[in-house]
Amino acid sequence: MNDRKETHILHSVDKEFKCLQTLRSKMAELVFSQLCHSLESLKKFDPNLAEQVIQREREVNQFEVRTDSEILTILARHCPVAGDLRFVMATSKSINDLERIGDEAAKIANFVMFLHTDGDHDPATYPLDDVYAVGDLAITTLRHVLQAVAENDVEKAKAIRHEQKTLNNQFKASVHRLMNGPKQNNDYQVSSSVQVVLILKALERVGDHAQNLAESVIFLVTGEDVRHRYPDYKHA
Amino acid sequence: MPAKNKHVITTEKLNLFYGDFQALRDIDLAVSSHRITAVIGPSGCGKSTLLRVFNRINDIVEGVRITGKVFHGSDDIYGPDADVDSIRKRIGMVFQRPNPFPLSVYENVVFGLRIHGRVDKSVLDGIVEESLKSVLLWEELKDRLNRSALNLSLEQKQRLCIARSVAVKPDIILLDEPCSTLDPMATLKIEELMVELKTKYTIIIVTHNMQQAARVSDDTGFMLLGDLVEFGKTSQIFTSPKEKMTEDYITGRFG
Numbered sequence: 001m002n003d004r005k006e007t008h009i010l011h012s013v014d015k016e017f018k019c020l021q022t023l024r025s026k027m028a029e030l031v032f033s034q035l036c037h038s039l040e041s042l043k044k045f046d047p048n049l050a051e052q053v054i055q056r057e058r059e060v061n062q063f064e065v066r067t068d069s070e071i072l073t074i075l076a077r078h079c080p081v082a083g084d085l086r087f088v089m090a091t092s093k094s095i096n097d098l099e100r101i102g103d104e105a106a107k108i109a110n111f112v113m114f115l116h117t118d119g120d121h122d123p124a125t126y127p128l129d130d131v132y133a134v135g136d137l138a139i140t141t142l143r144h145v146l147q148a149v150a151e152n153d154v155e156k157a158k159a160i161r162h163e164q165k166t167l168n169n170q171f172k173a174s175v176h177r178l179m180n181g182p183k184q185n186n187d188y189q190v191s192s193s194v195q196v197v198l199i200l201k202a203l204e205r206v207g208d209h210a211q212n213l214a215e216s217v218i219f220l221v222t223g224e225d226v227r228h229r230y231p232d233y234k235h236a
Numbered sequence: 237m238p239a240k241n242k243h244v245i246t247t248e249k250l251n252l253f254y255g256d257f258q259a260l261r262d263i264d265l266a267v268s269s270h271r272i273t274a275v276i277g278p279s280g281c282g283k284s285t286l287l288r289v290f291n292r293i294n295d296i297v298e299g300v301r302i303t304g305k306v307f308h309g310s311d312d313i314y315g316p317d318a319d320v321d322s323i324r325k326r327i328g329m330v331f332q333r334p335n336p337f338p339l340s341v342y343e344n345v346v347f348g349l350r351i352h353g354r355v356d357k358s359v360l361d362g363i364v365e366e367s368l369k370s371v372l373l374w375e376e377l378k379d380r381l382n383r384s385a386l387n388l389s390l391e392q393k394q395r396l397c398i399a400r401s402v403a404v405k406p407d408i409i410l411l412d413e414p415c416s417t418l419d420p421m422a423t424l425k426i427e428e429l430m431v432e433l434k435t436k437y438t439i440i441i442v443t444h445n446m447q448q449a450a451r452v453s454d455d456t457g458f459m460l461l462g463d464l465v466e467f468g469k470t471s472q473i474f475t476s477p478k479e480k481m482t483e484d485y486i487t488g489r490f491g
Contacts, residue, residue: 007489008487008489010488013488079447080487081446081474081475081487082473082474082476082482082483082486082487083483083487084487085474085475086475086476222476223475223476
């Protein structure tokens with residue numbers, strides 16, 4: 001499925017692979033929009049949009065269930081090998097990462113709902129500036145990696161490592177600023193800071209999943225497993 | 237017997253012609269000891285021809301001409317001093333259709349030994365037991381050794397043919413589509429037998445069944461139109477083949 005023009009002699013294999021590819025693309029589109037909408041709902045304090053994200057999370061999960069079912073069928077019926085096997089493996093891992101990104105988007109939406117229902121405090125008092133900046137980085141990274149996935153582009157996939165590191169550094173710097181900012185002298189301030197750290201962590205995880213997606217692209221196209229490389233690690 | 241993990245069969249620029257037709261082209265291959273090596277490829281690609289080169293069965297085909305070198309260990313199989321009987325004793329062969337002789341089970345197993353001059357009854361008895369045990373037939377047939385081998389099931393017949401090959405204590409067993417006439421369960425049992433036998437012998441199998449090659453072999457060669465397109469570890473060939481032709485063939489895009 002490496003953008004090769006040749007078809008399988010058994011055409012039903014092509015149909016099943018195409019179906020799998022389509023499911024992954026649709027799921028990727030949905031997950032991207034979930035992340036964008038969750039951050040938009042936070043910026044605008046829009047509970048309706050947040051509620052929509054929470055509702056559509058079920059749709060994301062259903063994509064995972066359906067895709068897993070398609071993968072099981074393909075493995076059982078066609079025993080794929082070589083590039084076909086790598087495609088199935090990479091898709092299976094990608095779906096898992098997409099579902100987790102969907103979870104992170106839902107976390108952000110749930111936070112918006114919490115702000116909405118917390119009538120005692122003004123949402124504008126939450127220290128959210130860093131969240132918006134990290135959120136923009138997460139969206140950009142996710143957009144780029146989904147392009148790499150859609151185009152099986154190894155170079156774009158390799159570039160994600162840098163974006164993920166930038167996102168990670170931004171996350172650490174944001175947490176550092178929160179911890180070292182003005183002294184938090186009441187329960188509300190401590191609670192709001194913890195909430196913000198959790199949202200930042202959710203966005204940092206999006207970067208990790210984007211990196212996983214990028215590694216799947218590299219594995220699919222080249223057959224090389226670039227995960228968890230430790231130059232000083234000696235295999236038993 | 238060549239040491240373990242050394243190359244037991246090596247070919248250098250091997251070419252084979254049936255008259256004007258070239259069936260093998262510049263084959264360079266090194267088969268490792270005590271491993272199962274599978275040769276796959278479409279019909280007519282030369283894989284059975286290659287297998288038959290190793291114990292010189294092609295010699296009996298009229299008009300065959302071979303160039304290049306084929307070594308068993310350091311012995312030149314096609315050298316001027318090569319002893320064909322000795323080669324076929326050290327490199328046994330099992331064919332597609334189980335072909336026991338119309339003799340008893342016992343006489344089938346000792347057939348090769350008798351040809352090679354072994355007639356001592358107590359020695360032969362020991363070898364029959366050992367050979368049938370090695371193919372997991374002893375318990376089934378120990379009380380029926382004098383009955384006709386033709387009454388056995390297809391799977392038992394194929395095991396008996398392997399036992400007949402094993403009885404002369406070869407280094408290498410060549411299997412030419414050994415499961416093509418067997419049902420799936422019998423096929424799996426023969427595959428399990430191959431895995432057990434590789435601890436004692438080197439096995440080279442020609443198969444159309446790519447899943448069989450993936451299941452049992454350690455190394456795989458893909459042939460096309462007389463060329464050895466790619467040779468490598470089975471795990472590599474079936475996950476990340478280097479050659480596009482291999483990829484297209486094993487994923488069913490060929491043709």
